[in-house]
Amino acid sequence: IRPVSCSVGVLPRVHGSSVFTRGETQAMCTITLGTSSDEQLVDGLIEEYTQKFMLHYNFPSYSVGEVRPIRGPGRREIGHGALAERSLLAVLPAVDQFPYTVRLISDILESNGSSSMATACGGCLALMDAGVPITKMVAGISIGLVKEGDKSVLLTDIMGEEDHFGDMDFKVVGTRDGITAIQLDIKIEGIDHDIIRQTLHRAKEARLNILETMAKTLPEPRKEISKFAPRLLTIKIDPEKIGKIIGPGGKNIKALQADTGAQVDIEDDGTVYISSVDGMAAEKCRDIIEAMTAEVKVGKIYTGRVVSIKDFGAFVEIAPETDGLCHVSELSDKYVDRVDDVVQMGDEVKVKVLLIDDQGRIKLSRKAAMQELGESDPEPVNAGPREGDGGHDRYRGDRGGDRGGHGGDRGGHRGPRREGSRSGGGDRGGRGGDRGPRRD
Template sequence: MFDVKKVSIELGGKTLTLETGRIARQADAAVLATYGETVVLCAVTAAKSVKEGQDFFPLTVHYQEKYSAAGRIPGGFFKRERGATEKETLVSRLIDRPVRPLFPEGFYNEINVIAQVLSFDGESEPDIVAMIAASAALTLSGVPFLGPIGAARVGYKDGEYQLNPSLDEVKTGELDLVVAATGNAVMMVESEAKELSEDVMLGAVLFAHEASKKVVNAIIDLAEKAAKDPWDVAKGDNLDDLKKKLKKLIGKDIAAAYKLTDKSARSSAINAARDKAKAFFAEEGLDAQSVMAGIKLTKKLEAEIVRTAILKEGKRIDGRTTTQIRPIEAMVGFLPRTHGSALFTRGETQAICTTTLGTKDAEQMIDGLTGLHYESFMLHYNFPPYSVGEVGRFGAPGRREVGHGKLAWRALHPVLPSKEEFPYTIRVLSDITESNGSSSMATVCGGSLSMMDAGVPLKRPVSGIAMGLILEGKEFAVISDILGDEDHLGDMDFKVAGTEAGITTMQMDIKVAGITQEIFEVALRQAKEGRAHILGEMSKALSSTRTELSAHAPRIETIQIDKSKIRDVIGTGGKVIREIVAETGAKVDIDDEGIIKISSSDINQIEAAKKWILGIVEEAEVGKIYTGKVVNIVDFGAFVNFMGGKDGLVHVSEMKNERVEKPTDVVSEGQEVKVKVLEIDPRGKVRLSMRVVDQETGEELEDTRPPREPRGDRGGDREGGRGDRNRRDRGGDRGGRGGDRGPRRDRGPRGEGKGDDDGSSAGLPDFLTQD
């Protein structure tokens, strides 16, 4: 019934299997990719015709993770997969970016690529499998796809590269790099690194490319068995005559426009040239399709003029050399109420970056295939339409904003302090206020400065730069700090960020069929020089992290307690910890390891909560003096809370050096007193004294009372005359009535019905009695 075709190869210690013909047979192509026990289904469908007047390529890629793939049920109210998560959006872009340039110019049929994770083994990220499945499905579908591409992830640890490392290996390693490539050249790079050198990064890319070639060959083998007939793609009309007329008509106008350094003036001049071309089309009486072709020719003419000037003359749109960086101005601390702020301007690109510090309860909760986890570092990037002088949609972030924000996140994440060093939740917000090339790298620079302004102890400052490429045959020019127009008209968008010690992230997108190792080496070397220059300019605003946090930021103090004391701090049903928070005003977080974080913007609240907690967990010491509060008064004395959760008894005889008739003559509930620990019995009961402590100064006084009679001498006459000594629950009521109970013993001259010789209840433990 099924005409199943499949191929298998060994890749990174696991078997990769690509299968088609069994599932989703009504799609133009569907591939089931299995790697280990991770399974991804990718289906491709393509429209057979183009909508009238359409002049762009509508490729849409969707990546979705099914929770059932990991044996989980989604959290939340609806209990089903909803809109795309941030990770799904990022992987969708990861698939889209390398395949989009591999469709021929002029192909405008709509294509839909849907990749779904059906099984996840918990070892390796399924994004690589999804990229391979998408490439295979496009290759089998018959659409004019100039692939296939392969993909690989590379880790780096102990000087060795790792192919498709596990999740744990990525966490403990120094590199997480993803590469997509054809058999001949690299198409895309995405990475996060722990300050690695250019040589190590280049080696990782080449290592991934070798693995990608094996995947490409496997897809070709599958295509030879199961590929559909290729589509007939209509060839465009010969428009050489129209191109010559356009060049004669507006060539000089475009050349002059691209010599204007101001973006607004340049845009106005280019629009005027385009309007002249449209008027020419109308005079010529061209049909709609020819007009559309003419508009594209106009854009090609613009690209040709700009690219030729850069490649042949070394002159760029704004007059810079290929290695020159635009003027940079950076300032910090210009927003008064934020915890940290920076305004970073490079040419006509500008970002306002702010840093906000929060406590553990501000962490972001993320639910995914690997389970629930919490993220303590967030970076959010916003790109409003006014930043490019346009009217447009303003609202929730789109795919581009999510991608740019994640790129900046990867650049800054490797230099953050550990949670033990800096136990804060960090949010960096980047609002782009002007954009003319590489706003994501402006976010890296501004984000680094704003965190330093907030007092986040970064390992080193981070800068970023965007590189471009003009490639014609074997001739090429790599250009530093590209403008928006150079991005649109060039062949590469290559972003590199890092510190003076090494690279923290690298992202590359290619608009042609890949670049060579030589171009890559030149781009990396040139980017290193540019990053160093930008770091120097940033240091003029702030060269190191501030030593003090903002007055508006919360303070966090961390203490470690014994695990056995956790229940004492929390209390029954959380009673104690809620009381600490309510009374002191500080936030208190405690984990299973006994690490307690106390936070507040008021240092006095932190100290109060810390003192309370330490009082609960510390053990009382005999002979030590404490300050406490009277919490309960009974006939025979007063109970004093002196170490947070610890109470002890000050017997009436230990309140003063003279006789005290009633405890209320000396103390009242809520009164603060100073006490000395006299004794702690094996059951933890504490006997306290006020009389040996100066209540004003807290200094210990000399005990002028004669020493107590040894207890052993009185043991005999206490045996039979005082009833059951286990009836302690009733002892407090009987302090003066000991002579009225049970068989009376011979009291001698003191047996006059006033109780035992110490006036205490028979039910009290020995250490609560007085001489």
Template sequence: DTVEKVNQLARDKVRTAVSGTTDRDERKARLAGIRDETMAALAEAISAGEVDAGDVDDALDSLHKEAVRRHILDESVRPDGRDPHTVRPIQVQVGNIPRVHGSGLFMRGETHVLTIATLGTPGDAQRLYTLQPEEEKRYIHHYNFPPYSTGEAYPMRGPKRREIGHGALAERALQPVIPDEFPYTLRLVSEAVSSNGSTSMGSVCGSTLALMDAGVPIDAPVSGIAMGLVQDQDSGDYVVLSDIQGVEDHLGDMDFKVAGSGHGITALQMDLKIKGLDFEILRIALEQARQGRLHILEKMLAVLPEAREELSPFAPRILTVSVDPEKIGKIIGPGGKTVRALQERYEVKIDIDDDGSVFISGLNGLAAEEARREIESLTEEVEIGKIYTGQVVRVEAYGAFVNLLPGVDGLVHISQLADYRVNNVEEIANVGDELTTMVIDIDPAGKIRLSRQAVLEGWSAEEARDRDRGGRRGGGGRERERGGRGGNRERDRSMRNGGRPRR
């Protein structure tokens, strides 16, 4: 009885309200007015208990749903006046927030999403403690749906299930295009500043814009679109809708989110309100989604065709060095002393992976470069035939010890100090002097033989070894034979340290 009374009072009015305007707020106002009129007409029955006010509201909602669905099925006209294939007007802006590393504002109809990108160091990655093989996550997307986006006001506490799900979907959509070799940790935050449906796909588009604005070299830009369905369960007639808005999501039969690049789909999510879906409907929905995604991409790329070549001046600069994993300890030092000293000296952050990848990050690119050079020198291998310039750290009668790399010294025998006969080592080298020498040999014990004469004469390492009189006699053995026993022991101790890393 209640349904019949409401139908007689309001059916034609609701149909007129739905078809008579394309403005959401005006339609809401008209429907609210119809409700008030219906409640006033049934006031006596409600007061007498003959009619329940809740049943009246339910009947009005059913009329609204029927009017919207019939208008779409019969006329192919949607509540905002669009046909089933048309995407709402799109506007795109980037770089609106200059202090952040990257930002993108994506506006599709009344749905506006602002995404901000932040570039962090590898050490900022999220640690994962799960049963999955992945131990960390370096691309993170958070989605916020504040109450003001729909004109509401309620307390904002922790993220809700819907926000977590939408954030995960948008994160999955961009994950395939994030370059593996890009060393930064990426955190994106999408804020729905205005909502009329499909904010999750708006956050996909906003994320793409923010990443490109930040200078992240993504493999391909990604866009997203939400597809809908209105199907008459009795006749089987149906209409597939592109880019659904809030009322179509609420009153329709399907919310099918499709995200992808020009090369293909990267993420899908479907919510159905009917028992099943015909394969032909799915095929049509995917094809309409492809056309819609490409249209949206075209609008986005018209504003920012590709990722910016330079990172934001406020983003950290990261340099990458690959070292022998066995030498990681040299960078870290006892108790982390060495790596802490490097970070303090150059004002950088250093992250070291077990595979030997070293990431140096800092706002000052020159300081990061200096830190990189020092790390390379800490782990560099001395090469035979290579020329080094180093400081003389010790002088003996048989030659001079020169520091080649941090903690690594080599011996220049007196016979290799010059291109003429040298009677006294100190004629050429004193402690603190810089000498340019060539590494001509490294014995099995790790002792390094150097030659200054090879540099002056332009010899190869082989030629220098042939002329190294000290080397033919065992690397300083001649000098040990000249002295007494006490002198021999002292020189033996000196030679044991020569060429090995100093501790």
């Protein structure tokens, strides 16, 4: 194997980078992390599909000392990139573990054979430098063959001339435990099983040797992604509540994105991707969405905001787009004459959910919440004591006229109490006049 050297973090501004050199072949790999909106849309043979991992391989003319116009990718670039992409795809984490869209670009700086294998090795290091939690490290090698009659010689890590004059180019990529991709190019009629067996054995030895060198540079993926990469959070919601987040004409989601500065993408299955350059903005957006889609539970105490006041009670918003009625009788443990004696528009109050009816209407109680929290209201200013509190001046409401207090003017002069009479008050009517003295 030609001398191998590698380094990571060579471009500090990108999300991950590496340079892998083997002999006179060198590849610089860079990683860009994106969101679900950055997925590549592929127009497939049958239907369209998206890719979350893309590897773009560039082979500029200067890498082989030539000067020619730089045009779009050709057959060679597409083929080499597809092989390296297949090699790394096997060790990428699941989407629920790492929801980022990953783009890997390999720029071949110089080439003298096996640039696609250099891309696989350098791409693995760049992924690890970017903090992508790959399951295992990957390395690749090319095995060549020169065959004359019954004689054959295997060549490990072939250069450009050996590839040109040789009879085989067998590329093998894998981890310490197995193979992730192979590609075989031959110029002869065929090879027997013994040659294939020897090739795979040699490739494994070379692969383990390269992996050991790579591990000295970066033994495992970084724990944190680059500070320049977007922060991406994922939550799962009830698909039936997607419309609640989006709102009429996208009103809610537009306001949410404008307020937090985060980008929100929602899948049909209820998976919500929240991305932002600022991690705090993404967390704030996540908290709002969780509050909007949270299931209101009976018996739970919420801190809500008064959004409407009626004669019969107050409507309190306990979650975004979710409010309930706190009846006047449930506002306080004291007598309440008017709702606005206790709460005002915009006040934050603690309420307990008493009931959710079959139509989804929520019944709230501030009184029950205060009792559970051990709190109490002072006596309302504009109301007397409640009926049943005791005392002579208990409030009875309007009974149609001034009745006065006990012992006061009750409407007419009563006159002096008769001697022997049970009670004074003049002719009361309907009693038959003077009853006479009491019997002994």
